[in-house]
Amino acid sequence: MASVRTPDPNPGWLSDIALEETRSRVPILYVEGVPVRVDALGQVEQVGVLLRGSPTTGAMTRTLISGRVMHGESVRGALMRNLEKDLGPTAFPQLPPTITPFTVAEYFPLPGVAPLHDPRQHAVALAYVVPVTGDCEPRQDALELTWLTPAEAADPEVLADLEGGRGTLLKQALSHLGCLP
Amino acid sequence: MASVRTPDPNPGWLSDIALEETRSRVPILYVEGVPVRVDALGQVEQVGVLLRGSPTTGAMTRTLISGRVMHGESVRGALMRNLEKDLGPTAFPQLPPTITPFTVAEYFPLPGVAPLHDPRQHAVALAYVVPVTGDCEPRQDALELTWLTPAEAADPEVLADLEGGRGTLLKQALSHLGCLP
Amino acid sequence: MASVRTPDPNPGWLSDIALEETRSRVPILYVEGVPVRVDALGQVEQVGVLLRGSPTTGAMTRTLISGRVMHGESVRGALMRNLEKDLGPTAFPQLPPTITPFTVAEYFPLPGVAPLHDPRQHAVALAYVVPVTGDCEPRQDALELTWLTPAEAADPEVLADLEGGRGTLLKQALSHLGCLP
């Protein structure tokens, strides 16, 4: 007889039903990362933006690194896990020494309430800028990572392509970095 | 026949069972506030600490203003609601113009894992310093609000009295304000 | 015989010659303030921009509140003094409880080196957002204080009117406040 007490190997993961139910009850905590390449003085030279194909419609959208903080997981752990998922194992991200985010992004299910929205849920994301020094090889559903100069990233067309209104978030990151044209 | 579609008047509130279940699934998002009195130049003169009696044991503990962000509620809305709950309607808190917290506090259910812990849940709190200019009259279960000078608040005995390891959080607030002795 | 030891009533003030010489030797420390009006939840509703006539050319330029930190003066003291100089004595500015600026602005004498420049000097400014609750009556050389919504303030024409490239700084303030459209 199989034990019903086998420890869950991924305790933070939820079934689709449980996740759906949870999303209707509380805001879901996320982390978001803006990968950057910096010069010797720490000044940002390039910003990484993901290009992702929708599994249902095939439409392409741009996005940032983003993922849920799981039960029992630290904010740093969640940020690193999502960076590795989207940038691959050789990106060598340099997580910031402080856990204070550069901003907090609030996503509401209804569009138009706030600049950011997420049709699936009410989500609150802690957003970080993360310098990466290694090679980035997006895995999973991310098709491509594009490196843009700050001026290219601030192009209104690029910003409008970011899903969920994240153009606003990317602009905030560029501004925080002192390189919003 | 009673309608099953009657809109919930407090949609963010959860039954005890639903809350218990949710707490086992995802980290719960909180806001925490450190009320302060400032002088004409904005320098902190006093820090407010709540004294609260445990409903079960009767033991007194100190704490900060703290509460859950409910589904559909903004971070600012949650902060204001909890400030009013604990300081009364005439405190006139001045919420910060930026939503970026001075720190992010992570509470894990097991003691000893991290400086902060909460036996009920994995909670992640956005922490803010909030100047108040009016009269504070704690309601509900908060028995008393004590105003301490930064030096008094930084006393190891006071810090040790704060529940859940929040002495660490109060020290971070004092340090952020430039008044940790 | 007049005493040569009479204490200087304004010890931080320098003669034109001394200031000129000093400006050629070291970067000059400034504070800059972005006055804002906030709603009950602390969210910014309006941003104050000064309209100033040039004493020499008569041309009108927009600017932020800005002034030198004098010898012996604290950063908070300098910020308050400059707020009072430009907004009058009844503005009731709420200086932030932390001295950490939202950004550091670097002005170089040569245009084009950096987004910000100041033909008179190399200046480094600590920039703060300051909610004001009272009536603002600009004195001295500031002709007018205009209150703009964040959307109006972010208009490229308005931003371009700000002297010394301060449109960049105002954009950073709006972004920090989460209200850059």
Added chain:
Amino acid sequence: MASVRTPDPNPGWLSDIALEETRSRVPILYVEGVPVRVDALGQVEQVGVLLRGSPTTGAMTRTLISGRVMHGESVRGALMRNLEKDLGPTAFPQLPPTITPFTVAEYFPLPGVAPLHDPRQHAVALAYVVPVTGDCEPRQDALELTWLTPAEAADPEVLADLEGGRGTLLKQALSHLGCLP
């Protein structure tokens, strides 16, 4: 005939007399760096403190990395120059991608006015935490760089040894990093 217009090879350097005079006129802008070693998740494991012998008294004092921003020099440039001066050319400091300091430190010439003082001058320092990944070989007058755990660095005896009251600044850095015990 020797040209009197030979460009100064170190335009930011001042003669002792000019520096003395300038120090009596304006606050002098500094940068300060707290070098840290971080783990894979960005969490601080060790903090670097300099041990320096006084050239006049021979007494040993602890200090942080600290130096003046010179005329025409950027804040990032000044921070890097001072890190290289005190940590050597192979420390590989990772300057933060944002120029916003974790705090602003004000030093006044008179002791007792503020926690920090500098008998030579009124100085205002922008303070940064800087992860280093390479080998540190202090040069010049720094005799030794000691790596301390956050708990060791927070020891009151260590903090009291830091010159000019910089124990307060180090405590602020530890608190900002979430590792002040």
